[in-house]
Amino acid sequence: MLDFTIWVILSNLLLATRWTILLSLAAFVGGGVLGLGILFLRVSRIRVLEIFSKIYIEFFQGTPLLMQLFLLFFGIALFGINVSPWLAAFLALTLWTAAFLSEIWRGCVQAINKGQWEAGESLALTFVEQMRWVILPQAFQIAIAPTVGFSVQVVKATALTSIIGFVELTKAGTVLNNATFKPFLVYSIVALIYFALCFPLSWTAKKLEMRFNVAR
Secondary structure (H helix, E strand, O other): OOOOHHHHHHHHHHHHHHHHHHHHHHHHHHHHHHHHHHHHHOOOHHHHHHHHEEEEEEEHOOOOHHHHHHOOOOOOOOHHHOOHHHHHHHHHHHHHHHHHHHHHHHHHHHHOOOOHHHHHOOOOEEEEEEHHHHHHEEEEEEEHHHHHHHHHOOOOOOOHHHOOOOOOOOHHHHHHHHHHHHHHHHHHHHHHHHHHHHHHHHHHHHHHHHHHHHOO
16 A cells, blocks of 8 residues: 655655646746737727727636636537546636736836827827837836736646546645545645745736836
8 A cells, every 4th residue: 555655755756746837837938928929909090999998807807717628628628528637727728817817917008108108109100119119118117017927826826637537736735635534734735836926927027017116
């Protein structure tokens, strides 16, 4: 019979933590790329694109992430497409992350003085050129702190993917709890690992916010 010592439990949880980190990074990068595209639609002067981006953002911010996971995992399967827990988790977290990042960045873009837009127009720059060369470089400094801060939410959100069978830190904790019948020990270690992942990000976000507030 396998002896579930603290080291055995910890080592198994650390192995599962790799997938939590990988999923967090993949969803954050994917959500960042998609979120930038949604941002351009959101601040564009084309009404149809602006309405589409609003609907997208309202849907993913206004519905539980758990429901979005279920819809992607079980809904796509209705069309005869096999969806793995990893793919469903990645897609759901990417779409969810994009909705929040686009709104964070929209606030940063709108914080830029209107005169900067007018300056870009006076140079006959197109909308995309204004965003690329005038607005985004300035908004970038404002956006760093809240963007890093939101990454904490992405890490914690990966815990929900355990409900569709993706084996990350929370799912591994559940499996080990069922095998060891030591819920306090197992979930205490799980909590400490999440803290170890999230605290540096929260601390960095706070320091960056203070730094850029002083700079401004």
